Amino acid sequence: SLGGAPQGRRYSAPPQPVIAAKQPFPVELKAGKKYAWCACGHSKNQPFCDGAHRKAAPGISPLRFIPEEDKTTVWLCGCKRTRSPPYCDGTHKEEAVQRAQVSAEP
Numbered sequence: 001s002l003g004g005a006p007q008g009r010r011y012s013a014p015p016q017p018v019i020a021a022k023q024p025f026p027v028e029l030k031a032g033k034k035y036a037w038c039a040c041g042h043s044k045n046q047p048f049c050d051g052a053h054r055k056a057a058p059g060i061s062p063l064r065f066i067p068e069e070d071k072t073t074v075w076l077c078g079c080k081r082t083r084s085p086p087y088c089d090g091t092h093k094e095e096a097v098q099r100a101q102v103s104a105e106p
Helices: 095-099
Strands: 025-029 035-037 063-065 071-076
Touching: none
Parallel strands: none
Antiparallel strands: 025 071, 035 063
């Protein structure tokens, strides 16, 4: 196979997050509440962690955060490629994300 990774090397690379969605998730956040944003993309409870990373992507941990104030609508990243996690930064609009296969979609 041309252009592929050399055989056997896959396992040493850190796991890459999968794209859970090609758009962000609008959520309401409560001040002082603990949240765990899914960073691996495997959670069935997007955009939050359901523990799926333990099996599907060991090495990727959720991003835990506590908002300082109530926020009515914030956009949490669904493509897992944001440069400002857990918040959407528009990365999902890039062609690489929009053309990608999404595992969570039927």
